[in-house]
Amino acid sequence: MRKAEIISKDSPGERVLLLGNEAIARGAIEAGVQVATSYPGTPASEILSTIASVASEFGIHAEWSTNEMVAFETAAGAAIAGLRAMASMKHVGMNWIMDPLMAVNQSGVREGLVVLTADDPGAYSSQNEQDSRRYSKMTELLMLEPSDVAEAKETVIDAFNISDKLELPVLVRVVGRICHSRADVALGPIRRVKRRGLFKRDRRWVMIAGSSPERHKWLHQQQGKIQKIAEESRLNRIVGKGSELGIIAAGVTYTYVMDAVRCLNLNEKVTVLKIGTYPLPRNAILQLLDKVNDILVFEEVEPVVEEWVKEIAFDGGKKCIIRGKLTGDVQRERDLNVDAVTGSIALALGVKYQALSPEGEKAVEESITITPPRRLLMCPGCPHTATFFIINQAGRKAAKGKIIYSGDIGCYALGFYAFEPPRQDTQFCMGASIGIGCGLAHSGVEDCIVATIGDGTFIHAGIPGLINAVYNNASMVIVIFDNETTAMTGFQPHPGTGVRATGKKTRKVNIEGLVKACGVKNVKVIDPYDIDESIMAVKEAVEYKGVSVIISRRLCMLEWLRRARRKGIEIETYQVDPEKCTGCKFCIDEFGCSAIAFDEKEKVATIDSVLCNGCGVCGQVCPVGAINKVGDKTGC
Amino acid sequence: MEPLIRWVTKLVVSNLEEFNVLIAGVGGQGNLLSSEVIATAAVQEGFKVRVADVFGAAQRGGSVLSHIRIGEEVHSPIIRNGGTNVLLGLEPVECLRVSRLLSPSCTAIVNTRPIYPRDVSIGEFTYSSIPEITSLLRRLVKNLICRDFVKIADAAGDSRALNVVMVGSLAGVELLPIKKEQFLEAVTEIVPKRTVEINIKAFELGFEEARHELH
Numbered sequence: 053m054r055k056a057e058i059i060s061k062d063s064p065g066e067r068v069l070l071l072g073n074e075a076i077a078r079g080a081i082e083a084g085v086q087v088a089t090s091y092p093g094t095p096a097s098e099i100l101s102t103i104a105s106v107a108s109e110f111g112i113h114a115e116w117s118t119n120e121m122v123a124f125e126t127a128a129g130a131a132i133a134g135l136r137a138m139a140s141m142k143h144v145g146m147n148w149i150m151d152p153l154m155a156v157n158q159s160g161v162r163e164g165l166v167v168l169t170a171d172d173p174g175a176y177s178s179q180n181e182q183d184s185r186r187y188s189k190m191t192e193l194l195m196l197e198p199s200d201v202a203e204a205k206e207t208v209i210d211a212f213n214i215s216d217k218l219e220l221p222v223l224v225r226v227v228g229r230i231c232h233s234r235a236d237v238a239l240g241p242i243r244r245v246k247r248r249g250l251f252k253r254d255r256r257w258v259m260i261a262g263s264s265p266e267r268h269k270w271l272h273q274q275q276g277k278i279q280k281i282a283e284e285s286r287l288n289r290i291v292g293k294g295s296e297l298g299i300i301a302a303g304v305t306y307t308y309v310m311d312a313v314r315c316l317n318l319n320e321k322v323t324v325l326k327i328g329t330y331p332l333p334r335n336a337i338l339q340l341l342d343k344v345n346d347i348l349v350f351e352e353v354e355p356v357v358e359e360w361v362k363e364i365a366f367d368g369g370k371k372c373i374i375r376g377k378l379t380g381d382v383q384r385e386r387d388l389n390v391d392a393v394t395g396s397i398a399l400a401l402g403v404k405y406q407a408l409s410p411e412g413e414k415a416v417e418e419s420i421t422i423t424p425p426r427r428l429l430m431c432p433g434c435p436h437t438a439t440f441f442i443i444n445q446a447g448r449k450a451a452k453g454k455i456i457y458s459g460d461i462g463c464y465a466l467g468f469y470a471f472e473p474p475r476q477d478t479q480f481c482m483g484a485s486i487g488i489g490c491g492l493a494h495s496g497v498e499d500c501i502v503a504t505i506g507d508g509t510f511i512h513a514g515i516p517g518l519i520n521a522v523y524n525n526a527s528m529v530i531v532i533f534d535n536e537t538t539a540m541t542g543f544q545p546h547p548g549t550g551v552r553a554t555g556k557k558t559r560k561v562n563i564e565g566l567v568k569a570c571g572v573k574n575v576k577v578i579d580p581y582d583i584d585e586s587i588m589a590v591k592e593a594v595e596y597k598g599v600s601v602i603i604s605r606r607l608c609m610l611e612w613l614r615r616a617r618r619k620g621i622e623i624e625t626y627q628v629d630p631e632k633c634t635g636c637k638f639c640i641d642e643f644g645c646s647a648i649a650f651d652e653k654e655k656v657a658t659i660d661s662v663l664c665n666g667c668g669v670c671g672q673v674c675p676v677g678a679i680n681k682v683g684d685k686t687g688c
Numbered sequence: 689m690e691p692l693i694r695w696v697t698k699l700v701v702s703n704l705e706e707f708n709v710l711i712a713g714v715g716g717q718g719n720l721l722s723s724e725v726i727a728t729a730a731v732q733e734g735f736k737v738r739v740a741d742v743f744g745a746a747q748r749g750g751s752v753l754s755h756i757r758i759g760e761e762v763h764s765p766i767i768r769n770g771g772t773n774v775l776l777g778l779e780p781v782e783c784l785r786v787s788r789l790l791s792p793s794c795t796a797i798v799n800t801r802p803i804y805p806r807d808v809s810i811g812e813f814t815y816s817s818i819p820e821i822t823s824l825l826r827r828l829v830k831n832l833i834c835r836d837f838v839k840i841a842d843a844a845g846d847s848r849a850l851n852v853v854m855v856g857s858l859a860g861v862e863l864l865p866i867k868k869e870q871f872l873e874a875v876t877e878i879v880p881k882r883t884v885e886i887n888i889k890a891f892e893l894g895f896e897e898a899r900h901e902l903h
Contacts, residue, residue, distance in 0.1 A: 069727050069728050069731045069739075200763075200765075229765065232740070232741055232742075234737070234741070234765075235738050235739065235765070236731045236736060304764070307763040308763075308766075310763035314761055389766050390767075394768065407768060407770040407788070408769060411827070412792060412827075416788045418824060419784040419824055419828075420787075422781075422816045423785050424781060424807050424808050424813040425813075426749060426805045426806075427806050427807060429749060429806055646749065649804075650809070650810050650811050
């Protein structure tokens with residue numbers, strides 16, 4: 053595979069185009085990582101899959117762990133045994149690792165342990181936007197934040213070297229913009245390591261009650277070394293000599309600031325301080341405050357640097373005005389971009405900035421009014437569309453339509469957008485469908501609670517919730533949307549698929565067996581493409597008093613298409629007979645497959661043959677039998 | 689902290705300060721492949737390159753946008769409002785969606801065959817006519833090249849080669865100092881092996897179409 057060739061190439065100095073996540077993976081490989089762990093999560097997912105694609109060549113153990121907490125613990129275990137290890141995850145994954153991290157920061161490790169968090173400012177594919185930089189003070193660990201793709205590669209290598217010296221985990225923080233942008237990067241030499249782990253007994257590995265204060269003292273003694281590293285790091289640097297405005301820019305915002313300064317022609321007027329370490333470099337900041345006392349701070353997402361600079365200014369006795377998110381000079385939420393940054397700088401300096409002429413603005417306004425939205429939808433033939441139809445129909449039959457869809461994270465989450473009214477009523481975090489469902493059940497709501505959770509999500513976070521529902525008697529239906537993959541994040545395998553990150557086969561977790569072992573008496577496996585049988589099974593589950601589990605199992609349509617294409621299988625599409633169609637729109641309103649359109653002129657439904665993937669569910673759904681396979685005139 | 693030895697042999701072409709290409713399309717049209725081809729050709733030619741592929745959480749059928757920035761004075765991977773020098777519009781309304789990013793001196797190469805969004809296909813939104821869309825675009829850009837590029841891809845052998853046809857047309861307007869051979873090499877390297885022949889043909893047809901427009 054071409055990409056794998058580039059990632060594993062041994063040609064220092066060669067310039068190649070790399071995705072941010074690929075650069076991070078390459079950095080870990082150049083640093084001689086031996087154990088790499090992760091759980092799929094946008095924008096971090098490609099890091100582990102890239103390492104896994106070349107793992108065997110370098111003798112690296114690369115795995116998708118059950119969840120981020122286990123991923124971190126696995127990496128920490130390797131670092132304790134003296135191997136360089138990295139755990140990468142999205143920001144909400146960092147929330148999962150706090151329990152073990154808050155003990156490993158005090159025990160320390162023997163060899164380099166890097167924890168990489170990929171934040172999602174703007175929450176483009178997450179339940180929240182949050183600023184993981186806040187964790188650096190909480191954990192009292194060094195956190196590094198690169199500003200671009202090439203720097204990301206170097207930062208991972210630096211992180212390992214520093215972690216070795218300090219015997220502490222080092223945190224690296226990137227944002228989606230860096231993960232998913234590409235740039236030219238110079239490859240470096242690869243440190244090939246074939247070290248075998250060695251467990252050296254040490255009391256510090258045992259964080260038993262009472263041992264923390266001693267270890268905590270040790271962690272505090274490392275803070276001086278950490279500060280020195282921050283002071284000397286090339287991730288922080290001062291650019292320019294202007295004295296009208298001092299701009300402090302952390303991480304990726306540095307690149308927006310540099311573009312803005314050029315666009316507004318401010319090279320002589322401003323000094324820019326690039327920030328890439330937490331703790332902040334006190335010396336560089338005091339140096340800046342000596343020259344300029346009007347400061348504007350850019351960062352994503354919280355005012356971390358803005359607050360910290362005030363501490364440093366106060367301690368250093370510097371009189372200055374620090375502006376940023378807290379003062380309303382920079383937007384408080386969402387990701388920044390070059391226009392927002394340029395606008396804020398222009399305003400701060402009283403300079404005019406207008407990207408378009410008035411005529412241009414007018415044309416843009418008119419364009420917006422005639423541009424239709426492109427909604428997030430489930431793919432044509434997605435088994436989840438069928439499963440939602442089944443639940444909805446069963447709910448009408450057995451619960452007078454009073455259903456609460458307690459939702460979760462995955463492709464089925466799109467049930468919020470794909471149907472009117474939405475078929476997701478709550479969504480918080482991995483596994484919350486069942487947890488929140490327990491709360492709703494014990495509160496005595498009259499609706500039937502249906503927790504919707506994917507196979508990957510269930511294994512990641514749903515099991516404790518399921519046990520809780522049975523153990524504490526919460527009456528609900530749990531529907532496991534089992535499409536046999538972790539689809540939303542890029543079709544990664546998980547313990548229920550029997551395939552590992554490197555493609556090697558392994559033992560499969562048997563979901564129905566696991567559910568039964570948790571004490572659930574009413575468990576049924578259904579095929580969502582078999583509508584009548586499935587509605588009956590879910591109806592029974594809705595009527596059952598207690599915990600019912602329905603496993604709705606059918607391979608993800610896109611996965612199926614990939615395999616079908618490889619085998620040369622032809623798709624048999626479906627079509628609507630305009631003579632039989634009554635224009636009732638049941639297929640569109642109640643079923644909602646994204647391949648079914650409505651012809652306003654003829655007042656009949658139509659199926660786009662390019663979009664249709666031939667699942668045939670529409671044929672079963674149509675109340676008048678107007679939908680059949682193309683070329684099949686008789687039945688469904 | 690130990691200094692890292694940077695063995696960077698940079699072939700810097702210093703007379704290009706900033707050139708911005710925007711590719712606007714719909715998921716499934718091969719937007720990202722076009723972006724990779726152009727960016728790879730630029731890197732091989734020795735330029736500094738920054739690319740931002742923006743696709744949100746839309747798996748299929750959602751808007752996809754690629755910002756490709758080339759040149760010495762380029763820092764962030766995102767093009768500013770009014771900063772796009774060349775627009776490759778794989779789908780008509782997607783060009784309108786990015787109207788704010790277009791420069792008044794922009795050259796827009798637009799495919800005129802629509803992909804109707806769900807809201808349109810179930811009758812909740814009207815898709816404007818192509819003349820209405822292009823007349824709006826003419827107020828925003830300097831040069832407009834409109835074609836049914838899907839038909840041209842069909843002529844090459846596969847309608848899915850639309851994305852490579854349009855990369856060919858980008859090369860054909862000759863606004864970027866990247867040699868045609870560099871583009872061809874990138875196409876050959878990046879597309880799936882069994883599709884190389886069709887894609888090279890697609891590139892050439894797109895190239896000729898754009899050259900034809902200029903002369």
